[in-house]
Amino acid sequence: MATLPTDPMVPDPYRVGQVWKETSDTFTLALEPADGAACSGFSPGQFSMLYVFGVGELPISISGDPEDPGRLIYTVRSVGQATHALVSRKPGEMVGVRGPFGGCWPLAEARGKDVVLVAGGLGLAPLRPAIYQVLRHREDYGRLIVLYGGRSPRDLLYRKELAAWARQPDTQVLSTVDYGGLSWRGHVGVVTSLFRYVRLQPARTVAMLCGPEIMMRFVTRELESCGVQAPDIYLSMERNMKCAVGFCGHCQYGPYFICKDGPVFPYSKVRSLLEKHEI
Amino acid sequence: MAEKRQALVEAGQIERLIEVLHRRGYEVVGPTVREAAIVYDRVEKLADLPVGWTDEQEAGSYRLKRREDGALFGYVVGPQSWKKYLHPADVRLFSAQRQGETFRILSNPDPPPPGRYAFLCVRACELAAIAVQDRVLLHDRYRDPIYQGRRDGIFIVAVNCTQSAATCFCTSMGTGPRAHAGFDLALTELVGPDHHRILIEVGSEVGAEVLAELEHFEASDDVEREAEQAVGRARSQIQRRMDTTGIRDLLYSNFDHPRWDDVAQRCLACANCTMVCPTCFCTTVEEVSDVTGDHAERWRRWDSCFTQSFSYIHGGSVRSSAKSRYRQWMTHKLASWIDQFGSSGCVGCGRCITWCPVGIDITGEVGAIRGATASAGENDHGNT
Numbered sequence: 001m002a003t004l005p006t007d008p009m010v011p012d013p014y015r016v017g018q019v020w021k022e023t024s025d026t027f028t029l030a031l032e033p034a035d036g037a038a039c040s041g042f043s044p045g046q047f048s049m050l051y052v053f054g055v056g057e058l059p060i061s062i063s064g065d066p067e068d069p070g071r072l073i074y075t076v077r078s079v080g081q082a083t084h085a086l087v088s089r090k091p092g093e094m095v096g097v098r099g100p101f102g103g104c105w106p107l108a109e110a111r112g113k114d115v116v117l118v119a120g121g122l123g124l125a126p127l128r129p130a131i132y133q134v135l136r137h138r139e140d141y142g143r144l145i146v147l148y149g150g151r152s153p154r155d156l157l158y159r160k161e162l163a164a165w166a167r168q169p170d171t172q173v174l175s176t177v178d179y180g181g182l183s184w185r186g187h188v189g190v191v192t193s194l195f196r197y198v199r200l201q202p203a204r205t206v207a208m209l210c211g212p213e214i215m216m217r218f219v220t221r222e223l224e225s226c227g228v229q230a231p232d233i234y235l236s237m238e239r240n241m242k243c244a245v246g247f248c249g250h251c252q253y254g255p256y257f258i259c260k261d262g263p264v265f266p267y268s269k270v271r272s273l274l275e276k277h278e279i
Numbered sequence: 280m281a282e283k284r285q286a287l288v289e290a291g292q293i294e295r296l297i298e299v300l301h302r303r304g305y306e307v308v309g310p311t312v313r314e315a316a317i318v319y320d321r322v323e324k325l326a327d328l329p330v331g332w333t334d335e336q337e338a339g340s341y342r343l344k345r346r347e348d349g350a351l352f353g354y355v356v357g358p359q360s361w362k363k364y365l366h367p368a369d370v371r372l373f374s375a376q377r378q379g380e381t382f383r384i385l386s387n388p389d390p391p392p393p394g395r396y397a398f399l400c401v402r403a404c405e406l407a408a409i410a411v412q413d414r415v416l417l418h419d420r421y422r423d424p425i426y427q428g429r430r431d432g433i434f435i436v437a438v439n440c441t442q443s444a445a446t447c448f449c450t451s452m453g454t455g456p457r458a459h460a461g462f463d464l465a466l467t468e469l470v471g472p473d474h475h476r477i478l479i480e481v482g483s484e485v486g487a488e489v490l491a492e493l494e495h496f497e498a499s500d501d502v503e504r505e506a507e508q509a510v511g512r513a514r515s516q517i518q519r520r521m522d523t524t525g526i527r528d529l530l531y532s533n534f535d536h537p538r539w540d541d542v543a544q545r546c547l548a549c550a551n552c553t554m555v556c557p558t559c560f561c562t563t564v565e566e567v568s569d570v571t572g573d574h575a576e577r578w579r580r581w582d583s584c585f586t587q588s589f590s591y592i593h594g595g596s597v598r599s600s601a602k603s604r605y606r607q608w609m610t611h612k613l614a615s616w617i618d619q620f621g622s623s624g625c626v627g628c629g630r631c632i633t634w635c636p637v638g639i640d641i642t643g644e645v646g647a648i649r650g651a652t653a654s655a656g657e658n659d660h661g662n663t
C-alpha cells in the first residue's frame with residue numbers, strides 16, 4: 001500500500017505520459033510520477049482524485065493494470081469543465097494525484113469461482129483492472145464472463161482489448177449497443193439481454209457491476225433471477241465527491257460515505273438504498 | 280500541580296483569568312455583543328464579554344435584552360459556534376504556481392493562529408459538539424491536519440448553564456446543561472443579592488495551574504449546593520424535548536413519511552441550520568486563480584446539504600427536491616451519524632431552531648414523525 005501523505009488533501013505531482021483516444025469524447029491517460037518519485041500502487045476498483053491546475057479536482061477510477069508499476073492509467077469521458085481540461089492534457093504536462101482511495105473489487109473472495117463482470121458505458125474502466133488481474137492469474141479463477149453495454153459501436157471502450165480478451169481460455173466477452181447502425185453485426189439491446197447467451201453457475205459465481213444506477217438495478221434483478229445470491233454481487237457506486245477522505249460529506253449514501261466505505265459495495269448492503277429515490 | 284478540584288473566586292477574577300491566559304500565550308476568544316447578537320470574537324478584557332446581557336430565543340427569533348444584574352454569562356448560545364475557529368468557513372488547502380508547461384504544488388495550507396486558542400465560555404452542548412467534530416475530523420480513517428493544527432493545545436473554559444433558552448434541548452440529548460468532561464476549567468456563575476462569585480472546577484493539569492494564578496478560596500458545601508441549584512434552574516427551564524428512543528430506526532423506516540412533504544412546504548432550503556449547527560462539517564473545494572492565471576489556490580469552504588449543487592453528478596442533482604434535502608439533513612444528524620461515528624450528530628443546542636427563518640423545529644419534526652405530541656416544539660412551527 002502507498003503511504004499516506006501527511007496532508008490527505010494535497011496532491012502529488014504526476015506527468016502525463018501516453019494518451020490514447022478511445023472514442024470521440026473519451027481518452028485514456030497514463031500518469032507517471034514527476035520528479036522520479038515512486039508511483040503509488042492500487043487495487044482494482046480504487047479511484048484517485050485528479051487535479052488540473054487552475055480548474056479543479058475530480059474523482060476518476062484507475063483503469064490500468066495493478067501489476068504495471070510506474071504509472072497510473074485513467075479513462076476519462078469529457079462531460080464538463082474539469083473532465084474536458086483533463087482529457088486535453090498533452091504528454092509532459094502535469095496533473096496532481098491524490099489517492100488511491102476506496103475499497104476494491106472482491107478478487108480475493110472470487111478465487112476459485114466464475115467471475116462475471118457487467119459494465120455499462122464508462123463503467124468498463126474501473127472493471128478493466130479486475131480483468132487484467134483475473135487474466136494474469138488465470139488458474140486462480142473459474143470462467144471469466146464480461147458483459148458490456150454501450151450506446152453505439154463508436155462508444156465502446158477498449159475494442160481491440162475486448163477482442164483479445166475474448167480469445168483467452170474460459171473467457172466469454174459479449175458486447176451490446178443501444179443503436180447498432182448498418183455495419184454493426186453484434187448484439188443490440190440493453191446489457192441484461194446478454195444474459196441469455198451465458199450459462200451461469202450461480203453457486204460458484206461472483207458478479208461485479210459498474211455503470212448507471214438504473215442499469216445496475218436491472219442487472220442485479222437478472223442475476224438474482226439466475227440464482228446468484230446478493231452477497232456475491234458487488235457494485236461500484238458514484239456520488240459527488242469533494243475530498244475522497246470522509247471530510248466533505250458530499251458522497252453520503254444512507255449510512256455510508258462512498259469514498260471510504262465504497263465505492264465497491266456488496267449488493268446486500270445497498271439493496272434497500274438503491275430502491276430509494278433521492279437518497 | 281493539581282490542587283483542589285474546586286475553588287471559589289470573585290467574579291472580578293475573570294479579568295485576571297483573561298490576563299493569565301494572554302500571558303500564557305493564548306489567543307482568548309469568547310462571547311461578545313455584535314450587531315444585536317452574541318458572537319464569538321477576541322476577548323481582551325472582562326468588559327468585552329456581554330456583561331449584563333441576556334438572550335431570548337424562540338423558533339425563528341433571537342433577541343438580546345438587558346439583565347437586571349451584572350451577570351457575565353447570563354445568556355446561552357448564539358448564532359456562531361466554536362467551529363468558526365476549529366473548522367473555519369474558509370481555509371486554503373494549498374496553492375500552486377505555474378512554471379511553463381508544468382506547475383508546482385506549494386503545500387502551504389492556512390497556518391493555524393500564532394498563539395493557541397483559549398475558548399472562554401464553552402457551554403456543555405458545545406463541548407459535546409467539539410467532541411463530535413473531533414470524532415469526524417481527527418479520529419476517523421483520515422485526519423484533517425488543518426483541524427488538528429487549530430485544535431491541539433487549546434484551553435477550554437466551560438461555563439455551566441444557569442439558565443436556558445426556550446430552544447435548548449440538551450437534556451434530551453444527554454449533553455447539558457452541566458459540563459462533565461473535556462474542559463480545563465468549568466465555571467458556574469453565582470449571582471446573589473449581595474454576592475457575585477464563580478465556582479471553578481478543574482478539569483486538567485493546565486487548568487489547575489491557571490486557577491492557582493487566580494485569587495481563590497475554598498468552596499464550602501453551601502457554595503457547591505448553590506451551584507447545583509443554579510444549574511438545576513437551567514435544567515428545569517428546559518421545555519423542549521426530543522424522544523430519541525430508537526430514533527435511528529424510526530427515521531430509516533420513515534423515508535416515505537408524509538411529514539417530509541409537509542416540512543418541504545415550509546423549508547426555504549436556505550442552509551441557515553447547517554451554518555449555525557456546531558456539528559455540521561460539510562465542505563466544498565473551490566479553485567481560485569489570480570488574473571495572470573499563473574497562481575492558483577485551493578480553498579475549502581463550508582457547504583450545505585441544502586444546496587442543489589451539493590449532490591450534483593453529471594446529468595443532475597441526486598437530491599433535487601427540498602424535501603429530499605431536509606430529509607437528508609435530519610436523517611444524517613439523528614440517524615446515519617450513529618452508524619457513521621457512533622453518536623448522534625445533534626447535541627441539542629437549539630441553534631437550528633432559533634435561526635431558521637420560518638421556525639422549523641427539529642424536535643417538532645421528530646415528534647410529528649413519531650406521531651406523538653411529545654414535543655413542545657410540535658405546535659409552534661411555521662410562525663415567524
Ligand SMILES: Cc1cc2nc3c(=O)[nH]c(=O)nc-3n(C[C@H](O)[C@H](O)[C@H](O)COP(=O)(O)OP(=O)(O)OC[C@H]3O[C@@H](n4cnc5c(N)ncnc54)[C@H](O)[C@@H]3O)c2cc1C
Pocket residue numbers: 047056057058059060061062075076077078079080081082083084122125126237238239240241263591592593594
Ligand atoms: C468514484 C468515482 C469514479 C469515477 N470514475 C470516473 C472515470 O473513471 N472516468 C470518468 O470519466 N469519470 C469518472 N467519474 C465521474 C467524474 O468524476 C465526473 O464525470 C466529473 O467529476 C465531472 O466533472 P466535470 O467538471 O467535467 O463535469 P460537470 O458536469 O461540469 O461537473 C461539475 C462538478 O460536479 C461534480 N460532478 C459532476 N459529475 C460528477 C460525478 N459523476 N461524480 C462526482 N462528481 C461529479 C464535480 O465536482 C464537478 O467538478 C467518477 C466518479 C466517481 C465518484
Ligand code: SF4
Pocket residue numbers: 355356402403404405440442443444447448449450454455456457513627628629
Ligand atoms: S442546550 Fe443546554 S448546555 Fe447548551 S446552551 Fe442550552 S442549556 Fe446550555
Ligand code: SF4
Pocket residue numbers: 552555556557558559612624625626627628629630631632641
Ligand atoms: S441539529 Fe440543531 S439542535 Fe442539533 S446540534 Fe445542530 S443546530 Fe444544535
Ligand code: FES
Pocket residue numbers: 240241242243244245246247248249250251252257258259260
Ligand atoms: S468525498 Fe468527501 S466525504 Fe466522501
